[in-house]
Amino acid sequence: MTDTSPAASAPAKPRNFFAALEVDTRLIGMIGAFVIICLIFNFLTDGRFMTPRNIFNLTIQTASVAIMATGMVFVIVTRHIDLSVGALLATCSAVMAMIQTLVMPDWLGLGLDHPATMPVAIIVGMATGAAIGAFQGWLVGYLTIPAFIVTLGGYLVWRNVAWHLTSGQTIGPLDSNFQLFGGINGTLGESWSWIFAVFAIIGSVYALWQSRRTKVKHEFPVKPIWAEMVLGAIIAVTIVGFVAILNTYEIPVRRLQRIYEARGEVLPEGVTQGYGLPISVLLLIVIAIAMTIIARRTRLGRYIFATGGNPEAAVLAGINTRLLTVKVFALMGLLCAISAIVASSRQTFHSNDIGTLDELRVIAAAVIGGTALSGGMGTIYGAILGALIMQSLQSGMAMVGVDAPYQNMVVGSVLVVAVLIDIIYRRRTGDKV
Amino acid sequence: MTAPLVELRDMQKSFGGIKAVDHVTIDLHPGEVVGVLGHNGAGKSVLMKMLSGALQRDAGEIWINGEQAAISNPRDARNYQIETIYQYLALADNLDAASNLFLGRELITRMGFVNDALMEAETRKIMKRLNPNFRRFHTPVAGLSGGQRQSVAIARAVYFNARILIMDEPTAALGVQETRMVAELIEQLKSEGIGIFLIDHDIHQVKMLCDRANVLRTGQLVGTVKVDEVSEDDMLGMIIAGKCPPQGVPGPGALA
Numbered sequence: 001m002t003d004t005s006p007a008a009s010a011p012a013k014p015r016n017f018f019a020a021l022e023v024d025t026r027l028i029g030m031i032g033a034f035v036i037i038c039l040i041f042n043f044l045t046d047g048r049f050m051t052p053r054n055i056f057n058l059t060i061q062t063a064s065v066a067i068m069a070t071g072m073v074f075v076i077v078t079r080h081i082d083l084s085v086g087a088l089l090a091t092c093s094a095v096m097a098m099i100q101t102l103v104m105p106d107w108l109g110l111g112l113d114h115p116a117t118m119p120v121a122i123i124v125g126m127a128t129g130a131a132i133g134a135f136q137g138w139l140v141g142y143l144t145i146p147a148f149i150v151t152l153g154g155y156l157v158w159r160n161v162a163w164h165l166t167s168g169q170t171i172g173p174l175d176s177n178f179q180l181f182g183g184i185n186g187t188l189g190e191s192w193s194w195i196f197a198v199f200a201i202i203g204s205v206y207a208l209w210q211s212r213r214t215k216v217k218h219e220f221p222v223k224p225i226w227a228e229m230v231l232g233a234i235i236a237v238t239i240v241g242f243v244a245i246l247n248t249y250e251i252p253v254r255r256l257q258r259i260y261e262a263r264g265e266v267l268p269e270g271v272t273q274g275y276g277l278p279i280s281v282l283l284l285i286v287i288a289i290a291m292t293i294i295a296r297r298t299r300l301g302r303y304i305f306a307t308g309g310n311p312e313a314a315v316l317a318g319i320n321t322r323l324l325t326v327k328v329f330a331l332m333g334l335l336c337a338i339s340a341i342v343a344s345s346r347q348t349f350h351s352n353d354i355g356t357l358d359e360l361r362v363i364a365a366a367v368i369g370g371t372a373l374s375g376g377m378g379t380i381y382g383a384i385l386g387a388l389i390m391q392s393l394q395s396g397m398a399m400v401g402v403d404a405p406y407q408n409m410v411v412g413s414v415l416v417v418a419v420l421i422d423i424i425y426r427r428r429t430g431d432k433v
Numbered sequence: 434m435t436a437p438l439v440e441l442r443d444m445q446k447s448f449g450g451i452k453a454v455d456h457v458t459i460d461l462h463p464g465e466v467v468g469v470l471g472h473n474g475a476g477k478s479v480l481m482k483m484l485s486g487a488l489q490r491d492a493g494e495i496w497i498n499g500e501q502a503a504i505s506n507p508r509d510a511r512n513y514q515i516e517t518i519y520q521y522l523a524l525a526d527n528l529d530a531a532s533n534l535f536l537g538r539e540l541i542t543r544m545g546f547v548n549d550a551l552m553e554a555e556t557r558k559i560m561k562r563l564n565p566n567f568r569r570f571h572t573p574v575a576g577l578s579g580g581q582r583q584s585v586a587i588a589r590a591v592y593f594n595a596r597i598l599i600m601d602e603p604t605a606a607l608g609v610q611e612t613r614m615v616a617e618l619i620e621q622l623k624s625e626g627i628g629i630f631l632i633d634h635d636i637h638q639v640k641m642l643c644d645r646a647n648v649l650r651t652g653q654l655v656g657t658v659k660v661d662e663v664s665e666d667d668m669l670g671m672i673i674a675g676k677c678p679p680q681g682v683p684g685p686g687a688l689a
Binding site for chain 2 (some may be wrong): 214215217218220293297298299302303305306307308309310313314315316317318319376377
């Protein structure tokens with residue numbers, strides 16, 4: 001018992017730059033992989049990959065899968081799986097589409113684009129997703145049917161419940177307010193995007209400062225002050241850069257003219273306007289923060305990870321693991337509904353095939369992001385990065401002109417290799433979480 | 434004589450048709466270490482799990498300080514200040530020492546979030562007392578040695594002011610040095626008036642640490658002996674052949 005912890009013994013002389021920053025090396029690895037992928041595609045497409053337009057598209061294409069992937073992290077951490085998320089998304093999407101095109105305008109006689117339609121559709125959709133998720137969680141937790149079976153059944157059931165609800169028809173166009181969540185149809189614009197950036201930076205710096213203050217208060221070792229500042233600077237530059245790029249993607253003049261006309265104004269000569277941050281991406285960011293807080297700062301999150309690490313120990317510690325399973329699946333269902341909002345409003349209608357194969361993309365995103373299928377291990381930011389990496393590969397290959405079957409072969413191989421790298425990494429670092 | 438700290442009266446538990454614990458009655462006094470011995474499958478762990486709330490008894494009564502106690506889950510047991518130290522089951526390998534110590538009883542900030550900093554500070558305090566060499570507060574416990582893991586488990590019991598401690602083979606996975614550390618801890622807890630049930634296979638260790646020992650065989654109590662009054666062979670005879678020596682108090686499972 002002569003071991004020493006690096007944090008306790010060597011705060012003053014860190015081994016290297018990254019150690020001083022105390023940033024997860026796996027995170028750095030994933031970001032590195034993502035950057036390399038971007039650079040390669042940018043080279044292969046003669047610079048078309050890293051244009052503001054494509055980066056904008058990448059973010060809105062990633063949002064739906066990434067939102068669900070954050071929930072899948074909890075499911076997989078508790079040693080379960082959810083194969084039904086794509087189908088559940090379809091059911092939620094169908095329910096919301098029906099509310100927008102049938103229930104609100106016809107049954108309740110409110111007409112199209114009534115201001116109440118969007119919130120009602122969203123609330124009912126989210127309730128549907130959470131209820132179905134809770135039901136599946138109950139089957140898993142209380143009736144002890146393996147999650148694989150429950151959600152494999154759910155995969156068939158919910159996709160076809162969606163089909164039944166809509167009689168297999170495509171339903172649209174959706175409510176115009178609802179479409180704001182679709183990406184290009186709903187962005188913050190330049191000024192609000194910058195305001196968002198300012199708040200994001202203030203929030204991040206405050207979080208860093210607060211964390212340091214707590215450590216000082218308890219007399220724990222802290223990182224050198226320069227490391228905190230470097231970290232803060234990296235975060236600030238990232239936020240500013242991201243918003244700047246999205247703001248650079250300009251709304252086409254025709255479209256801008258229509259926006260001005262709708263307001264009863266005339267587009268002044270030479271005025272341009274960037275899209276800025278899509279609302280769907282803002283939603284993803286908010287969900288990512290909320291899910292990270294749940295994972296790290298709440299009892300629910302602590303119990304999710306404890307149960308994944310050692311279910312028996314969790315039970316002996318007095319944790320109701322059955323109810324926990326219901327909560328985890330209900331949360332997954334809720335996130336499926338939110339993804340359904342983003343996915344259906346992006347295509348401006350509900351279609352039968354919405355969310356097809358999403359279950360596999362979502363699981364792959366979580367796993368590429370370092371979530372271990374053996375349970376107890378995974379991060380929210382990892383899953384989002386995983387989703388982003390997969391979407392980049394897919395979009396990049398499409399831009400290069402790789403045929404779809406080959407794209408799938410590459411993505412499949414990347415999934416397997418990513419897990420292999422993770423296993424090797426864990427062996428080297430000795431099972432570090 | 435004052436009421437015992439714990440009395441398990443006529444405890445019964447069956448799994449399918451098998452009587453895992455069959456009419457067992459034993460007791461424990463403050464500041465006493467009482468061994469629970471027997472072969473694998475003799476029913477000692479099942480008996481203790483009924484006290485710790487991990488298993489529901491079919492029949493029988495649990496009395497604590499002369500009052501009947503209602504224990505049907507681990508939380509109930511904790512309310513009676515019953516803490517259990519399991520050899521293999523108790524820690525979530527992916528969490529650090531503080532998270533494990535407070536698992537199920539997290540300290541909460543005013544905002545309702547888990548107060549990791551305060552929990553770490555408390556963990557550092559208690560570990561300073563129990564295992565001053567312990568420094569790896571940010572490592573998942575999977576990365577700790579057997580002794581370090583055990584000290585986390587023991588710290589959990591001590592921190593929450595256990596009055597009744599159940600130790601299930603606390604030294605089974607430990608080296609000589611670490612076993613000595615645990616033995617010293619048991620002595621220390623004993624001197625603080627805590628009653629300890631010690632499940633153990635090692636007769637030598639039982640001789641050394643326990644005041645009394647109960648031997649179970651195929652779910653029945655062979656008998657209760659004061660360890661000073663009997664030899665190690667006597668105890669082996671109880672475990673293997675079910676023979677209670679004349680110095681002991683025979684139970685329903687004693688053979689002639």
